[in-house]
Amino acid sequence: AEFDVVVANAVLFLFEDADLARAYGSIARALRPGGTVLAFDFAHEFGQSLRIVERSATHPEGMPLHFRPFAEIRELLAGAGLVEAEYEPFAIPIDLPRPASDDDLISRTERAADGRRLLFRGALFQPWCHWSARRPA
Numbered sequence: 001a002e003f004d005v006v007v008a009n010a011v012l013f014l015f016e017d018a019d020l021a022r023a024y025g026s027i028a029r030a031l032r033p034g035g036t037v038l039a040f041d042f043a044h045e046f047g048q049s050l051r052i053v054e055r056s057a058t059h060p061e062g063m064p065l066h067f068r069p070f071a072e073i074r075e076l077l078a079g080a081g082l083v084e085a086e087y088e089p090f091a092i093p094i095d096l097p098r099p100a101s102d103d104d105l106i107s108r109t110e111r112a113a114d115g116r117r118l119l120f121r122g123a124l125f126q127p128w129c130h131w132s133a134r135r136p137a
Helices: 017-030 070-079
Strands: 003-009 031-042 050-054 063-067 083-089 107-111 117-121 128-134
Touching: 003 017, 017 031, 017 070, 031 063, 070 083, 070 128
Parallel strands: 003 031
Antiparallel strands: 031 128, 050 063, 083 128, 107 117
C-alpha cells in the first residue's frame, strides 16, 4: 500500500477472467487508502462479454482480446475492495486516416451517422474507455 495512483494503460483487456481478478486484487493492495486506479481499456455498457482471438501478421499464433461490460468490471473491482467505480467511453477528437494497405493493422476512424468518430483497427471496433475506482480511506 504505497501508491496514491496506479495507471493501467491499454493492457487489462488482454487478461483472462481469473488473471484479471488477481490483477485487480494486486492493484488494490498496491494503493494507499484513498488511492485511485485509472485505466484506459476496452469496456462497454452492453450486457455482453466477448473474447475474440485476433490472428494477424503481428499475432500469427493468436492474441485473445476481451471486451467486457463495465458492470462486470465494476463487480470485479468491488470484489477486490475497490469502490466508486466510474466509466467514461473514450471519444477520439480527431480523424485518423485509413491505412495505405489493408494489411496494416493500425487504428483509423470511421464516422457514424451521428458524427461520432468510431475507432477501428482492421475489422475490429475498439470500445476504448476510461475508468477509475478508489481504495476506501
